[in-house]
Amino acid sequence: MSAPEWWQGLPAVAAPSVDDHRFVWAEGTLTLDAHPDPEAERTLGALGAPRCVCLDVLDAWEACHDSGAMLIAGPRSGHDAIQAPVALARTLSDDLARWRRAFRADVGPKFAAVDRTAARRLGFLLLLGLDARFLRRLQASVAAALDASGRHVALEVATAARALPALAALGWTGSQAEIRLGAVPSIGGDLAILPTSWMASVWGRGLADAVDGRVVVEVTAQHPDGGLDVLALGFGKSELALRVDRWETRDNEL
Amino acid sequence: MSNVAADTAERRLRLRAEAVVALATAPPVEIAEAIEGLNHAADAVVGAGLVPVEVTRAIAVETVDALYIRGVLWLDPSMPELQTGGWSKFEEKGAPERNRAVEMIDLPGHEHGADLACYFDRLVLRTSALVSLGAHVDSVNGLRSRLQVSAEVLDLTSADLEAALQAFDQAVAITTSDEFAPEVRLAESVPLSLRLADVGSVAALERWSDHWRLTGLTTGHPERMAFWSATAEGRRAAGIPTGPGVLRFDPALSASCRAVTLELLSEGRAWTFEVQW
Numbered sequence: 455m456s457a458p459e460w461w462q463g464l465p466a467v468a469a470p471s472v473d474d475h476r477f478v479w480a481e482g483t484l485t486l487d488a489h490p491d492p493e494a495e496r497t498l499g500a501l502g503a504p505r506c507v508c509l510d511v512l513d514a515w516e517a518c519h520d521s522g523a524m525l526i527a528g529p530r531s532g533h534d535a536i537q538a539p540v541a542l543a544r545t546l547s548d549d550l551a552r553w554r555r556a557f558r559a560d561v562g563p564k565f566a567a568v569d570r571t572a573a574r575r576l577g578f579l580l581l582l583g584l585d586a587r588f589l590r591r592l593q594a595s596v597a598a599a600l601d602a603s604g605r606h607v608a609l610e611v612a613t614a615a616r617a618l619p620a621l622a623a624l625g626w627t628g629s630q631a632e633i634r635l636g637a638v639p640s641i642g643g644d645l646a647i648l649p650t651s652w653m654a655s656v657w658g659r660g661l662a663d664a665v666d667g668r669v670v671v672e673v674t675a676q677h678p679d680g681g682l683d684v685l686a687l688g689f690g691k692s693e694l695a696l697r698v699d700r701w702e703t704r705d706n707e708l
Numbered sequence: 709m710s711n712v713a714a715d716t717a718e719r720r721l722r723l724r725a726e727a728v729v730a731l732a733t734a735p736p737v738e739i740a741e742a743i744e745g746l747n748h749a750a751d752a753v754v755g756a757g758l759v760p761v762e763v764t765r766a767i768a769v770e771t772v773d774a775l776y777i778r779g780v781l782w783l784d785p786s787m788p789e790l791q792t793g794g795w796s797k798f799e800e801k802g803a804p805e806r807n808r809a810v811e812m813i814d815l816p817g818h819e820h821g822a823d824l825a826c827y828f829d830r831l832v833l834r835t836s837a838l839v840s841l842g843a844h845v846d847s848v849n850g851l852r853s854r855l856q857v858s859a860e861v862l863d864l865t866s867a868d869l870e871a872a873l874q875a876f877d878q879a880v881a882i883t884t885s886d887e888f889a890p891e892v893r894l895a896e897s898v899p900l901s902l903r904l905a906d907v908g909s910v911a912a913l914e915r916w917s918d919h920w921r922l923t924g925l926t927t928g929h930p931e932r933m934a935f936w937s938a939t940a941e942g943r944r945a946a947g948i949p950t951g952p953g954v955l956r957f958d959p960a961l962s963a964s965c966r967a968v969t970l971e972l973l974s975e976g977r978a979w980t981f982e983v984q985w
Contacts, residue, residue, distance in 0.1 A: 521766055526725055527774040536777040545786060572787055575769075582777055607715050611722035615729075631723055 458676035460598050460654035464591060464702070469584050471508050477584065479591050482598070484515050507547075507580065514577030515592065519599035522608035523578065528593045529586055530616050538583030546576050587702070594658025601650045610635045613653045620662040620669045621646055624689040639671040641687050656684075660702035668694060713824075713863075717758040720861045724749050725771045732778035739780060744850065745857045746771060751933050752858035755827035757976030761933075812903040817981040819905065822973050824862050830935040830946070830973050831858055832872045836879035837946035840958060848880055893917045895963070898985045907972060907979060911953075915961050922947065922955045922970075933974060940968040 459482065466480035468487075475488035486508045489495055499505035518524045529536050550572045557565050581592065593612075600609040614633035621628070621641065628644055636647040648671055655673045656662055661684065664670055668686035674695070675683040682701070686694045728742045750764035772785045835851040855876060859869040896915040903909045911924020920940070927934055936947030938957050947955035961968075970981040 521763075523766060523770055526722075526729065526767065526770040527777065534778075537779060539773070539777050539785075542776065542785060549787065575787060579773070582773065607718045608722060611719060611726060614723075615726050630726055 457651075457655070457672075457674055458682070460594060460651065460658055460673075461591070462676050463680055463682060464659060467585075467588050467591065469588050471511065471580075472506065475506070475508050477508070477511065477588070479588060482595055484512065484592065484595075486512060507576065510573045510577035511580050512577070514574045514581055517574055518578075518581075518592070518596045522596060522600050522605060522612070524581065524589075524593055524596055525608060525612035527582060528589050531619065532586055536582070539579045540583060543576060543579040543583065546572065546579060550576060590658060590660070594654045597653035597658065598651075598655075601654065606635055606650060609650065609653065613648055613657075616653060616657045617646070617648055617662065617669070621689075623663065624667065624669060626689045639685070639687060641669065641689050661698065664698050664701055665694065665696065667691070670698070714758045716863060717753040717756070717861060718763065720863075721746075721749050721753055721759065721764065721767060724861070725767050728771050729774045729778070732775055732780055736780075736782060739775065743772070743775075745853065748854040748857040749861040752827060752831070752861050754975050755822060755831070755933060755935065755973060756824040756862055757822045757827075758824070758862075761975045812901050812909060815902045815904055815981050815983065817905045817979045819977060819979045822976050822978040824864070826973060826978055827935075828858065828862065828864060828868065828872065830937055830971075831855065832875055833937050833944060834935055834946040834948070836876055837948050837958060839876065839879045840882065841948060841956070852876060891917070892919075895960075900983065900985065902981075902983065904970075904972075904981055905979060907974070910983075913968070913983070913985065915963070915965075918960050919956055919958045920961045921950070921957065923953060925953045925955055927972075927974075935973040937971045937973075938968050939971075941965055 461482035466478065468476050468478045471477050471486070471488075473488075475486065478485050478487055486492060489506065489508055489512075492509055492512055495503075495505065495509055499509065514523075550569075553572065554569070582589070584592070597609055597612065600606070610633075611630070613635060614630040617633055618630055621633070624641070626641060626646065628646060632644055633646045633648065635650045635652075637649070638647065639649055639652075640647045652671060656670050659673070659682075661670045661673070661682070665684070665686040668688040668691065670684045670686045672685040673682050674685060677683070677697070681697050681699045684696060684698050686696065688694075724746050728739070728746050731739050731742050734742075746768060750759075750768055753759040754761045754764050769785070772783050776783050776785050832855065835855060838851055839848055852873065855872050856869065858864075859872070894914060894916055898913045898915070900910055900912055908925065908927035910922050910926075912922070914921045914923055922936075936955050938945055938947060940957070940961055943959070945957040945959075947957050950956045967982065967984045970983055972979045972981075
């Protein structure tokens, strides 16, 4: 068996958007159930047709995969209580509407750039208003994209921020700066090395602390019945390979 | 600049951002200081040409968002670009209209990439100049801390930092021992009307009894970090903004001075302009 895709084993989730629209996450992809062809709607929007805010959210989501955005703002665990920025999103939405009314006759490049940035920012704030389980999947997706494109600086720091609590629980006393990405995972006295896939495939599934006294560092296989084979490391302990049947149940408190 | 240096700088900046986010429940003053440190670090890595400004800006914006959604509601993460009163069509079309009244002379200048040493040199020059103008003690502490943050994020040696801090402390000592403030008067105003490559323009140079200044200075991106400095009569000085379009340089120029070399460092790019009159 080969390592499964990072999203395998994670159930689909949905969240309400505007009106009766919904955001749906399934198999690593975010879709808008009221907008089956967003590309066509984007084209119409560029020609002046009214544009649903769902598309701003989708644009922001896609941009996150290039920039790594959301990994700084997004929650690290269920204990990292965040409040949906509802008031801020409303203020920005009102500002954007005023801005568009004031400059609707102006289609210059500066207008277009500010408009695009503001719409994407609004979409980003609306993304941050989704629930913890949804946000975990979105962050895992961004992490997987950064890994695939080799943008490991942002990924390494984001991984460190999410791995530190699990490592500290083992008695490891290093700091975020001492958690690095590498091909061979290890947990030493002053350096912890995790695979580049850790954030998407382990943290994304809520698996980091699934094994008592150890940190799960890698998902190696998925069984036909859904169970996962993992590798777990402890501070000063040998590597352990075992099967895990429950996840997404501990550090994010679902 | 090597990828290793750029990656190291970005990593340090991101780690600093994580440390700021971790302060979400700290007292406001501590959060404000940490955000200021993050901004200084961002300026340093951009100024040294290590990390693109778009990346540092995104990190700064997302850090503020991160704090806001964790309950730090006194922060204001709104977008000033959307204020329809401030940003106007005049801004979009203003520069050519403003320049139409005065014939501008092109001054091409010389452009080259900035590096770590170049950025730190300008930063030391600028912080010392700010102190010489009589900064408040909080501001002096802030400037000293900026030197330290920048040295850390740029991975400078402790000897480099020590030398910079020594120059800074000397400037502080000179300022605080200054007991005599003579009357300041304008000695000469020299119209220049120069277009400085594609980075901006300057209307005039003024020679004052204790300093000199450039007036009517515009740059293409006034909101961005820009360090101006100049060499005149064998002395280097940092230009300190003292009002809209005004940059002050110390000390005064002599009446016989007829040329200065202007230097601009902004977001990893550096220019040199030879100005004569």
